Amino acid sequence: MYSTIMMKKPSINKPLEGSNNKQPKPFLIHIKMTTVNSLLSENPVVVFSKTTCCISHSIIALIRKFGANPVIYELDELPNGNRIERELLELGCNPSVPAVFIGKKLVGGANELITLNLESKLKSLLINANAIWM
Template sequence: MDRVAKAASQNKVVIFTKTSCCMCHSIKGLFYSQGINPMIYELDEDNCNGREMERALRRLGCNPAVPAVFIRGRFVGTANTIMTLNLHGSLKNMLMDARCRL
């Protein structure tokens, strides 16, 4: 859990993903299309800590574990939550409040 918290707090926007996950690809594309360059942690490419971090994300309530989005170190949600926030305009407001470039 500490590794997830530390990684999530190192950048304004952090997304935990897997390279083989289509929803992860969609969420990354959503942020890129808004001019946000998030820190991406590809859990399936991290042979040392990837599985441990995935278990920690599940303990946080992420089901599925990826994509998991953190803004300013705070867990915001997985794909469904992020898409809903985006549709309602709340995601953009959250990013502006976090002083992310839009």
């Protein structure tokens, strides 16, 4: 499976107004995301983590507080962990861990999860993904 992202090449020297110089044309980047997508296929909550990341451990504890049982992939223990980490960075996870997917959708990292929790939105996301039942 490929994702296609439209981007514009950065331009250091912008053309002067009234000049005949044209803006750069968009180019396509094809990103192969088969590894991450395959790991998301059967699980309502997936967390990509590293064993040495204390923030990841806190986010996992937050998710478990609601009664959800996330599937956790410790990138530093997986043989293809570096490849998965690159895919997460390409998806916009910066830093790459923790990266939380709920209902096969990237929710984000620690900042996003904490914000959702403070806004009382995290529980409803977990319910809608069938990660918890009420």
